Amino acid sequence: RMTREQPLTKHEKMMIVSSLLKQAPPEEFCEAFSDLRLLVSDDSLMCQEAASLCALYNKLHFAPVRSKECEVLLTRHNELEENHFFDPQRQVSFKFDHVRQEPSEFQAHPQEDEMGEAWRRALYEGLKVYVSSHYPGGLCSVFIKDTAIRKILIACIAGRLHRPSAFWNGLWKSEWTFTLTPTSTSTQVAGTIMVQAHYFEDGNIHLTVCKDVAETLPVTTETQTTQDFVKLLEDADNEFQGELMEEYQRMSNTHLKAFRRQLPITHSMIDWEKIVTAYTINREKENL
Structure with missing residues (x-):
């Protein structure tokens, strides 16, 4: 005997919606x-939860905020309180409307730790040069968190391309973390690279791939350590890109090839529009 399925509760609905929206293709959150x-x-229910769902997506995908007062990525690392963030480079805090995608209520937000700020700024300046060369329209932000005996540096990068006229969108983002102590001569860098791509012309292909990176970074001066860090990051990006291209080629010869419809025995494409037009004309003649 079949039993009637129980309807989903509001909480269950929003859990499913949240999970699906996290996977929304780059620049397509509103459509999803x-x-x-x-x-x-x-x-x-959807209107009630819209702001929190937008906020979750923006922080997860490092949404860029660009205005004359600030230029920073939205992340969990620079969130002060609900809907309030700070830009460590411009040393300002602001409120962000996640639905309208607008910053407001700018206030001074100075950094107190001069030594930590010197490291953070050096890392940012070096990373900015790399990002401007390799990520068209990309943005980077560097944050620092202090404890009693160590400083934790977090670098975030995001580059997105929106090409609806060419039927594709893409996002490449990464997050890198390492720790400094007064006696550090080296440190472990932990990184995560994520790529999202969506192609929707002759099909609908959504790619999401992540890679974790762990490398040792020598710690010397601010300038030299920054150069070594940027080189480490560039090598990781290049290696990951090479792996992606190899995997794409392999998939093109296997999985993606299986999706393609086989050509008919004539080995030419069928002009379906011509056939349908001819069929329509013949039907109209029969009805005369």
Whole structure:
């Protein structure tokens, strides 16, 4: 005997919606949200949760904020409180409207640790040069967290390309962390690179791939350590890109090839538009 399925609770609905929106392709959050809004059929619930869902997506995907007052990525590392963030480079805090994608209420937010700020700024300046050369339209932010005996440096990078006219969008983002102590001569760098791509012309292919990186970084002066860090990051990016291209070629010869429809025995494409037009004309003649 079949039993009637219990309807999902509001909490269960939002858990599913949140999980799906986290996977929304780059620059397509609004489209994904609108589609889910139709599927959920609960406008009140979706509108109520819109801001928190946008905030989650923006922080997860390092949404860029660009204005005359600040230029920074939104991450969990520079969140002060709900909907408030800071730009360590411009030393300002601001409120961010995740739905409208607008910053406001700018206030001074000075850094107190001069030594830590010197390391952070040196790392940012070196990373900025690399990002401007390799990530068109990309942005980087560097944050520092102090404890009693160590300083934790976090570098975030995000580059996105939005090409709806060419039927694709893409995001390359990475996060890098290492720790400094007064006696450090080397440190471990932990990095995560994530690439998202969406192609939607003759099909609908959504790629998401991540790679974790762990390397040793020599610690000397601020300038030399920055140069070594940027070189480490560049090598990791290049290696990952090479692996992606190899995997793409392998998939093109196997999985993606299987998706393609086989040509007919004539080995030429069928002109379906011509066939349908001819069929329509013949039907109209028969009805005369």
